[in-house]
Amino acid sequence: DTGVSQNPRHKITKRGQNVTFRCDPISEHNRLYWYRQTLGQGPEFLTYFQNEAQLEKSRLLSDRFSAERPKGSFSTLEIQRTEQGDSAMYLCASSFGTGDTEQFFGPGTRLTVL
Amino acid sequence: DAKTTQPNSMESNEEEPVHLPCNHSTISGTDYIHWYRQLPSQGPEYVIHGLTSNVNNRMASLAIAEDRKSSTLILHRATLRDAAVYYCILRYLNRDDKIIFGKGTRLHILP
Numbered sequence: 076d077t078g079v080s081q082n083p084r085h086k087i088t089k090r091g092q093n094v095t096f097r098c099d100p101i102s103e104h105n106r107l108y109w110y111r112q113t114l115g116q117g118p119e120f121l122t123y124f125q126n127e128a129q130l131e132k133s134r135l136l137s138d139r140f141s142a143e144r145p146k147g148s149f150s151t152l153e154i155q156r157t158e159q160g161d162s163a164m165y166l167c168a169s170s171f172g173t174g175d176t177e178q179f180f181g182p183g184t185r186l187t188v189l
Numbered sequence: 190d191a192k193t194t195q196p197n198s199m200e201s202n203e204e205e206p207v208h209l210p211c212n213h214s215t216i217s218g219t220d221y222i223h224w225y226r227q228l229p230s231q232g233p234e235y236v237i238h239g240l241t242s243n244v245n246n247r248m249a250s251l252a253i254a255e256d257r258k259s260s261t262l263i264l265h266r267a268t269l270r271d272a273a274v275y276y277c278i279l280r281y282l283n284r285d286d287k288i289i290f291g292k293g294t295r296l297h298i299l300p
Contacts, residue, residue, distance in 0.1 A: 079232075106286070108287060108288075110288075110290075115292070116292060117274075117276055117290030117291055117292050117293055118233065118288070118290045119290070120287045120288065120289065123287055131287065166232050166233075167232075168232070168233075170286065176286060177235040178233075178235070178286070178288060179234075179235075180231075180232030180233050180234065181232050182230075182231055182232055183231075183232050
């Protein structure tokens with residue numbers, strides 16, 4: 076399967092713990108996006124990378140959130156000191172090129188903060 | 190950003206055509222109309238997009254009103270596998286291509 080993969084698929088953690096998610100985009104896709112989706116809502120944009128450069132961060136991305144894409148391939152999203160409000164599905168997508176191109180989404184990582 | 194309005198939910202019978210409406214009265218001349226759908230427990234997937242002319246692909250057809258203030262996604266013969274949330278999205282051509290999703294339309298297919 077050459078689609079976008081995300082690990083882990085599910086994560087349960089206690090409030091105050093740190094968690095890290097990984098996204099592996101489609102090979103040679105230079106853009107990588109992170110979105111967050113809560114129940115009954117559409118996905119909300121968090122941040123995106125072009126190659127290894129983080130080009131935009133949403134106001135939703137508080138200082139407890141950090142994302143990296145060190146070699147322009149896979150990306151990690153870390154949440155420090157998790158809160159119950161962080162419980163959501165975290166989606167990763169990738170695309171090739173700039174502008175008006177299709178984004179390919181992974182299956183997501185479902186985070187539950189107890 | 191220009192916004193879209195979609196019904197919260199719709200129902201259709203299996204093997205019948207489905208017309209999913211979307212209103213975008215504040216659309217600008219360079220906004221493309223995109224549709225994505227999200228099957229249960231999956232990430233969204235691209236369905237179709239267009240600018241002014243109607244578009245067809247293997248998944249669906251997109252009918253765009255002449256004034257571009259509304260559009261309709263057409264599934265010609267719905268199957269149970271088409272049950273999903275369908276998002277109508279406007280994307281400005283030459284700007285950051287992050288996607289701004291609304292709540293979409295939840296499509297139920299009745300067997």
